Amino acid sequence: MTTVLATRSLVKRFGGLAATNDVSLELARGARHALIGPNGAGKTTLINLLTGVLEPTSGTILLDGDDITSLAAHKRVRRGVVRTFQINQLFNALTPLSSLALAVSVPLGASSRWWRPLGKDAAVAAECETLLARFRLAEVMDQPVHSLAYGKRRLLEIALALACRPRVLLLDEPVAGVPEGERQEIFETIDALPADVSILLIEHDMDLVFNFAKTVTVLVNGAVFSEGDVATVSQDPRVKAVYLGEDHAHG
Amino acid sequence: MSDATAAAASTPASAPPLAPAARSLRGYARWRWWEVALFAALPLSWLLLPSQALLLNEIAIVALFAISLDLVLGYAGVVSLGHAAFFGFGAYAAALFAKNVMPDPIVGLVVAIAASALLGLASSVLILRGSDLTRLMVTLGVASILYELANKLDWLTGGADGLQGVVMGPITVPFTALKGFDFDLTGRTAYAYTLVVLALFLFVARRLVHSPFGVSLQALRDNRLRAASIGLSVPLRLVAVYTFAGAVAGAAGGLLAQTTGFASLDVFDFHRSAEVLLVLVVGGTGYLYGGIFGAIVFKLLHDLIAAWTPQYWNFWLGLFLVVLVLVGRERFVRPWTWFRAGGKRTP
Amino acid sequence: MLTLLFDGIAYGMLLFILAVGLAVTLGLMNFINLAHGAFAMAGGYITVLLMNRAGVPFLACLPIAFVGTALLGAILERTLYRPMYARPHLDQVLFSIGLVFMAVTAVDYVVGSMQQNIHLPDWLQGRLPIEAVGIGKYRLFIVVVCALLTTLLQWVLSRTRFGSRLRASVDDPRVAGGLGLDVNRIFLLTFAVGSGLAGLGGALGAEVLGLDPTFPLKFMIYFLIVVSVGGTTTITGPLLAALLLGIADVAGKYYVPKLGAFIVYTLMVAILLWRPQGLFARASAR
Numbered sequence: 001m002t003t004v005l006a007t008r009s010l011v012k013r014f015g016g017l018a019a020t021n022d023v024s025l026e027l028a029r030g031a032r033h034a035l036i037g038p039n040g041a042g043k044t045t046l047i048n049l050l051t052g053v054l055e056p057t058s059g060t061i062l063l064d065g066d067d068i069t070s071l072a073a074h075k076r077v078r079r080g081v082v083r084t085f086q087i088n089q090l091f092n093a094l095t096p097l098s099s100l101a102l103a104v105s106v107p108l109g110a111s112s113r114w115w116r117p118l119g120k121d122a123a124v125a126a127e128c129e130t131l132l133a134r135f136r137l138a139e140v141m142d143q144p145v146h147s148l149a150y151g152k153r154r155l156l157e158i159a160l161a162l163a164c165r166p167r168v169l170l171l172d173e174p175v176a177g178v179p180e181g182e183r184q185e186i187f188e189t190i191d192a193l194p195a196d197v198s199i200l201l202i203e204h205d206m207d208l209v210f211n212f213a214k215t216v217t218v219l220v221n222g223a224v225f226s227e228g229d230v231a232t233v234s235q236d237p238r239v240k241a242v243y244l245g246e247d248h249a250h251g
Numbered sequence: 252m253s254d255a256t257a258a259a260a261s262t263p264a265s266a267p268p269l270a271p272a273a274r275s276l277r278g279y280a281r282w283r284w285w286e287v288a289l290f291a292a293l294p295l296s297w298l299l300l301p302s303q304a305l306l307l308n309e310i311a312i313v314a315l316f317a318i319s320l321d322l323v324l325g326y327a328g329v330v331s332l333g334h335a336a337f338f339g340f341g342a343y344a345a346a347l348f349a350k351n352v353m354p355d356p357i358v359g360l361v362v363a364i365a366a367s368a369l370l371g372l373a374s375s376v377l378i379l380r381g382s383d384l385t386r387l388m389v390t391l392g393v394a395s396i397l398y399e400l401a402n403k404l405d406w407l408t409g410g411a412d413g414l415q416g417v418v419m420g421p422i423t424v425p426f427t428a429l430k431g432f433d434f435d436l437t438g439r440t441a442y443a444y445t446l447v448v449l450a451l452f453l454f455v456a457r458r459l460v461h462s463p464f465g466v467s468l469q470a471l472r473d474n475r476l477r478a479a480s481i482g483l484s485v486p487l488r489l490v491a492v493y494t495f496a497g498a499v500a501g502a503a504g505g506l507l508a509q510t511t512g513f514a515s516l517d518v519f520d521f522h523r524s525a526e527v528l529l530v531l532v533v534g535g536t537g538y539l540y541g542g543i544f545g546a547i548v549f550k551l552l553h554d555l556i557a558a559w560t561p562q563y564w565n566f567w568l569g570l571f572l573v574v575l576v577l578v579g580r581e582r583f584v585r586p587w588t589w590f591r592a593g594g595k596r597t598p
Numbered sequence: 599m600l601t602l603l604f605d606g607i608a609y610g611m612l613l614f615i616l617a618v619g620l621a622v623t624l625g626l627m628n629f630i631n632l633a634h635g636a637f638a639m640a641g642g643y644i645t646v647l648l649m650n651r652a653g654v655p656f657l658a659c660l661p662i663a664f665v666g667t668a669l670l671g672a673i674l675e676r677t678l679y680r681p682m683y684a685r686p687h688l689d690q691v692l693f694s695i696g697l698v699f700m701a702v703t704a705v706d707y708v709v710g711s712m713q714q715n716i717h718l719p720d721w722l723q724g725r726l727p728i729e730a731v732g733i734g735k736y737r738l739f740i741v742v743v744c745a746l747l748t749t750l751l752q753w754v755l756s757r758t759r760f761g762s763r764l765r766a767s768v769d770d771p772r773v774a775g776g777l778g779l780d781v782n783r784i785f786l787l788t789f790a791v792g793s794g795l796a797g798l799g800g801a802l803g804a805e806v807l808g809l810d811p812t813f814p815l816k817f818m819i820y821f822l823i824v825v826s827v828g829g830t831t832t833i834t835g836p837l838l839a840a841l842l843l844g845i846a847d848v849a850g851k852y853y854v855p856k857l858g859a860f861i862v863y864t865l866m867v868a869i870l871l872w873r874p875q876g877l878f879a880r881a882s883a884r
Contacts (some may be wrong), residue, residue: 051480077482089477091470093537097275098466105463106482114464114491117280125273132272142275164481330688377867381874383687384630388826391819392867399860521815525695532692566703572696576689577681 010059021222034213042222080167092146103163280461304438317542319499325536328472333394339518341501346514354420363505371497398519413515441510608737610844611744616799617824619792625830632694635814636701641797667797672790706811829876
């Protein structure tokens, strides 16, 4: 197993609270890895640390063996570490088409061009076409993002991440708020990603975790509580105990 | 490129139709009819309104200044209360150059643009971090510092009296047969000169905002976090746009100094920064032409109201601002939404 | 030198009282109110008019200025300001600039544009010879009054229920509202008191700073410096920032008159470059 992304004793303190407590994690190439845990366990904080949105108090983060702990967030994206947000983070005044075109132009090296219009680049347009079709956003591609329905916004949220050509994809509750019927479709799109893309998924819906993930890490109070393949961890009585008393009505 | 597409490219009549996304994307940057009309109206105004040249020159300079602010505010989302810093810097640079080095207008303008661009680059570090209030304060601070400097360095700038007696030489465009256009009292030469500069910068700015860089500015305005999360370097882009906007504002200031033969402290004044902000807001932010429309409306309103009540123009200006904001800037700029409950926003 | 220091402290404390309302408004309602100086001006003019036209003694004018301006603030908050809280900062800036312009020209129209003079009561004029350092009696008075007010403010914030409600609302308005705090009333009271303090500061400062219709525009940047450098999450932050500003300004104008306000602006820009959240801010939920 080749490790693509790893953390070593990662710690993040806010005042006296350790939101991330000595987490050492390894994500293999082509992983389908779930990150689960009760609310407030520090799952989103971990993703924020991995993507550079937050600076760790101590510990290191390694990408392909290189230390990226102090690498700027946007540079990590260019190295292939891409995430989605639990609450949609979109460009409200732009259209889905221009948002995707912009995201797509980054790996194509065209994002700094200041003279030629964004629309003239055939490669950008072609990739947008593919993404719009795959996420069924083609009908709304010219509407301002702020006017889209929630379901479409969620799809755009994920499409934007895929536009960045991720090698490591960190999904923070990708189907939160999406109606049941559409969840499976989204997951099929994610599943259809190339086998060498490593995926880390924060999810509460256990069915989706079972269907999609092969391995899982359980995070409790910022620390790794249990780890292993899905079947074993889900049978672990300690894990079940941690979830008892948890409010399962989480959207 | 495959053989098929190469063949298609060489015979445009049988080129495959563009996919919808590609077509839409191209359409975003397409010239609208009213844009073409506007660009045509510029030289027409010079031809058809010769007696209004001085007034139109003033409007064009303010328009250029407002366009520069639009890049910073409308496109990059930086609220600046001190944009006059670049305007004034360009004005004094052009005036001092003409007085102390050489009176050639075009060379002087290039110097003013370069100087203001440098100022933009230097002060761009200040707007990278911090809240809206912080940015407000540092932009205000820079303009105030320059005001004080111009005031105190009176051996250079003429201080409170301003820099007088700036005599410009004739306009000579290098590599062409265009020489010897003197600035005259009618202002027609000045206006033509200003128009050319305005049109040039407007064209460049237009390319800029439709380019990937321009779209990335709007992205970082809308959601800085997400912009970084798709791999865009936010600080670099802010530095770039602030530098360019500084250059454009400096051009406007330089034009003012050159066409009026005078530079005074009020080019750095808070009123100047507040006024250009208002001009832009009246015309509408974020679509590049708001500066022009705003400048026209503002100047006409100003002349109208100031003729009636010269001392208390500021009162009506203030009232207008308050009403404008209470009504809502978006609705104001689109009069057809005044009678509809909530207009639909176009991309 | 000590006289300078003392003058700077007096100036700083005055600036603090003038600006504290702005700091709290910004921290509490996230509202950039560039018209804050207009309330100070109102207090100053109320005092001047009462003293010169109605012969009201100076000391009595001070509480009247406070109450009058507080009432004005309360009315404006309820009618004009409240719908603006959720608006983007640009709108707030434009709105408050509009209000300032209106206030400045209205006062100019009604009262005229000359500087107004206050005749201080005799016991406040002159200097106290302390240790061969002349300390202006009026400046001493200012320091004492402002120090009392500051202590009172600090006490209200940390010891009273209103104070803790206010602090909770500043920290996180949504949670505060969710906990049942009447956020609207807190906003109203705070805005009123903040404006009242500005009015009181204007009354106190009329003699020292000069009072004419351009007062809000002249001093706006100073208030904003106090707030942006001092931060909006504490009271001591703006206090220290105001003192720093007062001393720097007075010292600068004395030692390097050629540069004048340049020093203050440069200092501010440098500080904000180093610490964009202000010198004394601590992280809040927003």
